[in-house]
Amino acid sequence: MDFEIVNGDVASCETECLVVGIEADGQLSPSAQALDTAAQGYISDIVGGGDIQGKTAETLLLQKVPGVSARRVLLVGLGASDERNDRNYRKIVKSAMGAIKGVRTESAVFSLDGLGSNDDDQYRQLRHLIEWAGAELYIYDETKSKKADPLALNKLAILLSEDDTELGEYALLDGVALINGISTARDLGNLPGNICTPTYLAEQAIALAAEHEALETTILDEDEMRQLGMHSLLSVGNGSDQPSKLIVMHYKGGSEEDKNHVLVGKGITFDTGGISLKPGASMDEMKFDMCGAASVFGAMTALCEMNLELNVVGIVAAAENMPSGRATKPGDIVTTMSGQTVEILNTDAEGRLVLCDALTYAERFEPETVVDVATLTGACIVALGHQATGLLSNDDTLANDLLEAGNQAADKAWRLPLWDEYQEQLDSNFADIANIGGPPAGTITAACFLSRFTKSYRWAHLDIAGVAWNSKGKEKGATGRCVPLLTQHLMNLAAED
Template sequence: MELVVKSVTAESLKTATLVIAVGEGRKLGTVAQKIDDVSGGALTAVLKRGDLSGKAGQTLLLHSVPNLKAERVLLVGTGKDTELGDRPWRKLAAGVLNVLKGLGGSDAVLALEELTVKNRAAYGKARLLAETLLDGEYVFDQFKSTKAEPRALKKITLLTDKLNSADVERAVAHAKAIANGMRFTRDLGNMPPNLCHPSYLAEEAKALGKANKNLKVEIHDEKKLKELGMGAFLAVAQGSEQPPRLIVMNYQGGKKSEKPFVLVGKGITFDTGGISIKPAAGMDEMKYDMCGAASVFGTLRAVLDLQLPINLVCILACAENMPSGNATRPGDIVSTMSGQTVEILNTDAEGRLVLCDALTYAERFKPQAVIDIATLTGACVVALGGHTSGLMGNNDALIEQLLSAGKLADDRAWQLPLFDEYQEQLDSPFADIANIGGPKGGSITAGCFLSRFAKQYDWAHLDIAGTAWLSGGKDKGATGRPVPLLTQYLLDRANA
């Protein structure tokens, strides 16, 4: 779907559907009042009949309104608040899109520029609107024999005044890149695990490299992982017939002398739990255990679309965790690339094992900052639900930058502590560290584990176990998060 920005009056545009707002109590704003005047009071007459009161989420479709070039007018209730929050604003946009998708018109005009959103100027308001519209178009039906019906709606025009036109244009450009990144992430997350395995992700990376001259791609196989001393990474993969892959994508958009930012993604393409096998119910959703890697792919895609003037390295630790006669056992001790040894108490705590070696590998890039992204712990879902990502790290400034980016992108995170008391839960009598710290504070002890491999640089960890996908039923699927948060963080660094 095409999004365009124009600075013209609503009544002057020829369109299949013109969308305007009505406040609770049937209050007409500036745009609606002008349409009412031009149409000889048509809106007032309809509202007096009581068909729409203006409550948030209400819609009313009008046909053949007099003296307008628009074929239809869609009235949208905005509620009684003079300022909308981010969530009501997104709900309004999603509601409008759902109505428009059911109509026969090929285009629509949204005259909603006069609505205000708390703590957001023209850019922030328009970007949330545009992202919601574009992400709402997502369909994953490549494995269905009956495809989704093609929609008539091909273009939406966002109206704005000339003063804010440049900001809104920039917002739409950023939203398009983020939505494309989210779509890429969602596609990867929704792929079945018999097709989306580590080698498949490696081929996706190669294809991305071929399409972009300033992106260098390296794929490290089992032999290379052994040479690097990645014993923890290899331990996770050894129970599967699918070979592991360490994917390294190096984007050079800044000066050669500038240190890169590094994103590290957990890419467990299917997680049975290994010998510590998971319950059968819901195990199909464990194909989403590579959503950390998928979100790094999506963020890189957004950065490539925007050609941000930064250097960015993306490291994806990809493996499949399966039970077999060759699988890692609880009680095994493995050596990591850092030289530290790990006692594996639970083979279902495998994400931290592939990530710890990837975090050590990141040292060679002498990074400005390293952020790892992983569907790491069910404990984070218990703590924060499906709305907020868990955030930990060793640098207060980096943590604050990510929290701020999450607020701006409406893709929020919440900081959890990494106190020394939690570190003690990982003590092992046989190795340098155990891979789990018991049932208490599971998401925090997982972060503590990773912190021991990230001492050479500023580091943050995003636990997206609750935010990367929607669980259960016909609506289950990858969400595309935290691509908006990560892209905003990099946009902020590019503008710093």
């Protein structure tokens, strides 16, 4: 797919499909008005007839509009000005892309005059247009015998004035990098557990480093992790025939003096719950339990394509959680890389067991910040539903930076408390810490567990259990969240330096 910025008179724009906006109550946007003038009132007559009223995401496709060079004109409803937020803007883009794909056009040009959203930041509007349009082009057919028909659409453009072209080019390049990062995360998340194993993830990290000179990848096998004392991480994979891996991707885009920022992803490539076996219903979705790792892969992909001047380490703790005669049992006690002991009361609370050793390993990079990403707790879905990522942190500045990045990227997070009072729920009679704290405040106590391993640096935890995938219908599959949040955070850090 080619994305580009084009200039010129909207009525003379040569494309197979030109997308312009209609505001609430049938008011023509500037681009629609220009087309109407060229067409001698043709569009206003149609709008006046009530075929389209300008409601949010409403569409009407016109063929061969007189006086207009475009073969088709797609009218898309922008809604009332007070309705133009990120949520409705995405609906507008989604609806327009659905109409474009429905007619199998090879090219399309958007000319929305900056009216898709009430956001004054034109860069942000344009980047979201590219990013969200790209999301509608995503197809997963890797494991199907019959591949999807190739999309007819091969060129997508935005019409801008010459004065806005340079800004538009920046937005386009960043948007395309985000599309590629999000698609990487979705591809990894959608693959089944018999293909996307810890070894497969390691191979993908090696392949990513081969594509980008600034990226170096190191893979630690089980023997190397055992020598480092990562018995907590290793305990999760005890019951599996698939060997666990610690994947380290080091992006060196900054100077040698610049500190590292670390992303840590939970990479449980399939989670049966282990001996604490999950119910059978919907267990197929536990292939998505590595979506934290997928988010790190996606952010590292976007980071490399943007060539950000920043040093970033992506760490993925990859394991498969299976029941067998070798599997870790409830009541077992393991020693973490930090030396702390953990009583495993529930083997289905395994994500924190792999993350704690990865978080300890992160210390060797003397990080400025560490952010871990995980589909960690069902309790996060109870608390926040499927809209927001759960955020907990030991540093207010880092937490606020991530919240702001989420708002900028339209990939929202919500902060939960990390008070010492919750730590008591993790008390154990037999070890330094238990791996669960009971039903109350499950997302918070999971983060409390991780906080025991992050005292030497500024750290934040992102629980994406509610947002990492969709469960129903044609939308079922990985979403690619929270690649936009993470990438925006890295972009903001690079801009500060």
